[in-house]
Amino acid sequence: MKLRFISPTVHGIIDYSAAVALISSPFLLGLGESAAMAKWLSVATGVAVIVVSLNTTYKFSLLNTIPFDGHLLIDLLAATTFAVAPFLFHFEGIDMYYYIANAVVVFLVVALSDNCETSTNE
Numbered sequence: 001m002k003l004r005f006i007s008p009t010v011h012g013i014i015d016y017s018a019a020v021a022l023i024s025s026p027f028l029l030g031l032g033e034s035a036a037m038a039k040w041l042s043v044a045t046g047v048a049v050i051v052v053s054l055n056t057t058y059k060f061s062l063l064n065t066i067p068f069d070g071h072l073l074i075d076l077l078a079a080t081t082f083a084v085a086p087f088l089f090h091f092e093g094i095d096m097y098y099y100i101a102n103a104v105v106v107f108l109v110v111a112l113s114d115n116c117e118t119s120t121n122e
Helices: 008-029 037-055 068-088 093-112
Strands: none
Touching: 008 037, 008 068, 008 093, 037 068, 037 093, 068 093
């Protein structure tokens, strides 16, 4: 079994879905009780995910200017930011849990993403 089974196309679908979730979840979950940054970091990251996705060299891109490997590095930076943010900005309760959960999910998606598009992965 191949450990990296998320193709760039599937990764793109995950990206756009995640962007919607990152923008809407802070309002649905009531983030920002421990620090306003908890709400706005998620929204800003969601917008950034859309911008990066529109520029990545995969199926759902418009500009194809960021290589997929570069996109994965940006994802790692986002995951690391999510992991550090609760401690850096003193998030507590749901604010903290939200960012830790997002960090874990993004690290997993990056770890399971294959940088080669193949017809068997579609």
